[in-house]
Amino acid sequence: MTNKGLKMSNNTITAAKGFKAAGVSCGVKRSGNKDLAIIVCPDGAKAAAMFTTNKIVSAAVVTCKKHVKTAKTNAVVINSGNANTCTGEKGIKDASSMCREVAVKIGCKTENVLIASTGIIGEFLPLEKIIAGINEAANQLDDSAQAGLNFAHAIMTTDTKAKQAVAAVKINGKTVTIAGTAKGAGMIGPNMATTISVFTTDVDISKALLAKALKTAIGNSLNKLTVDIHQSTNDTAMILASGKAGNKTINKTGADYDKFAKALMNVCDSLAKQMALDAEGATKFFKVVVNQAASKAEAAKAARAVADYPLVKCAIHGSDPNWGRIICAAGSCGVNLNPDKLKCKIGSITVFSNGKPVKFDAKKASKIISQTEHTITISLGVGKAEDLCYGCDLSNEYISINADYHT
Numbered sequence: 001m002t003n004k005g006l007k008m009s010n011n012t013i014t015a016a017k018g019f020k021a022a023g024v025s026c027g028v029k030r031s032g033n034k035d036l037a038i039i040v041c042p043d044g045a046k047a048a049a050m051f052t053t054n055k056i057v058s059a060a061v062v063t064c065k066k067h068v069k070t071a072k073t074n075a076v077v078i079n080s081g082n083a084n085t086c087t088g089e090k091g092i093k094d095a096s097s098m099c100r101e102v103a104v105k106i107g108c109k110t111e112n113v114l115i116a117s118t119g120i121i122g123e124f125l126p127l128e129k130i131i132a133g134i135n136e137a138a139n140q141l142d143d144s145a146q147a148g149l150n151f152a153h154a155i156m157t158t159d160t161k162a163k164q165a166v167a168a169v170k171i172n173g174k175t176v177t178i179a180g181t182a183k184g185a186g187m188i189g190p191n192m193a194t195t196i197s198v199f200t201t202d203v204d205i206s207k208a209l210l211a212k213a214l215k216t217a218i219g220n221s222l223n224k225l226t227v228d229i230h231q232s233t234n235d236t237a238m239i240l241a242s243g244k245a246g247n248k249t250i251n252k253t254g255a256d257y258d259k260f261a262k263a264l265m266n267v268c269d270s271l272a273k274q275m276a277l278d279a280e281g282a283t284k285f286f287k288v289v290v291n292q293a294a295s296k297a298e299a300a301k302a303a304r305a306v307a308d309y310p311l312v313k314c315a316i317h318g319s320d321p322n323w324g325r326i327i328c329a330a331g332s333c334g335v336n337l338n339p340d341k342l343k344c345k346i347g348s349i350t351v352f353s354n355g356k357p358v359k360f361d362a363k364k365a366s367k368i369i370s371q372t373e374h375t376i377t378i379s380l381g382v383g384k385a386e387d388l389c390y391g392c393d394l395s396n397e398y399i400s401i402n403a404d405y406h407t
Helices: 059-067 088-106 127-139 145-154 207-219 255-277 296-308 310-317 323-331 362-370 396-404
Strands: 020-024 036-051 073-082 113-120 163-171 174-183 196-201 236-241 285-293 343-346 349-353 373-379 385-392
Touching: 020 127, 020 145, 036 059, 036 088, 036 127, 036 145, 036 196, 036 207, 059 088, 059 113, 059 236, 073 088, 073 127, 073 196, 073 236, 088 113, 088 127, 113 196, 113 236, 145 163, 145 174, 163 255, 174 255, 196 255, 207 236, 207 255, 255 285, 255 385, 285 296, 296 310, 296 323, 296 373, 296 385, 310 323, 310 385, 323 343, 323 349, 323 373, 343 362, 349 362
Parallel strands: 073 113, 196 236, 285 373
Antiparallel strands: 020 036, 036 073, 036 236, 163 174, 174 196, 285 385, 343 349, 343 373
16 A cells, blocks of 8 residues: 555565665475565664563564564564474574574674564474575575565465555655565464554654654554454564654654644554455454443453454454344453444444434345455443444355364
8 A cells, every 4th residue: 555646666675775674484384485584674773572471482582572672683583384383492493583583694793683484383483494594595585576576475474465555755855665574373462462463664763752643553463363362372562663764853842743643643544444355264354343332441342252253253244234143242251332322334334223224225235345445333322432443254264274274
């Protein structure tokens, strides 16, 4: 995605100035697909990150949390096919070794390298293969669109396609670019985290405001996405800002910060939708909007309850306008609601109003649900607050993918 009027020739992670990337296959994945990715900012970038709130975390998360505190970041290294989770002290040492090897290759300190891992839990990293992959990737670093695409492919697991988004915005007369890529098709039900996602930008901004913008953007997009109510042990979102755009440094909130934050939000929102449509076995993406809630928190809770509800997800897969399941899900999550004012719409069609069923054209409602994207709106009748959640349907293929994932 791009901002209107600003054409982008590169829609990958290397679109922002100051970044080079690579993605290679080093043998972590049994399939032989790409599984080792590096992105480098030679002159150094300011960085911010968010992580899973699962109590069980990967060695990469432990390591990255320490490294992101540094003033400067020069690189990110990511492996797929192996989560490096529940691997004890050896896992921590292996994660540090990955960062150290990248640092040696590009000439920076170990702590200036961020890291993420994704894949099967409970297996040690094949470190020799990964080190060889880092050396190969370091020799392929480039700022081309192909290099960015290779990076995106190398972080994928059960994804069927790369998720990428780019936005450009004018700040102080300078073009600021924001690029993002994400992997994620299952184990998605985050809480102030996401799957593995990386963002680059050439904006000149303070580290504190970069972190603020990332937290807000993730909270209002990727954190609105649920696939299977499952929070990964490895969820990581990170952003690097090279400062190469030439804009006046954004060191306080205001118009310039708002422009940047909105553009970042747009990139995150695009990735969230792409992830929902590429979720394991998914064929449809839907948005649940809850309004007239007592608070934004309660609206969010009700929206997620509906998006998470397996019977709703199955009905959507079958294009079934079964509003009873939607109402049941909203009523089961403990939020305040007025049964006599409760309403539900599928697309533009009202299917339930003021606590009672209404006559509607079931075929038209089914046609709406059969589309690739549609919206469900629920009015709780107790206030003025509103929020949303993104979801996807649940199909037989989801079971097949996860039944065969490890074995």
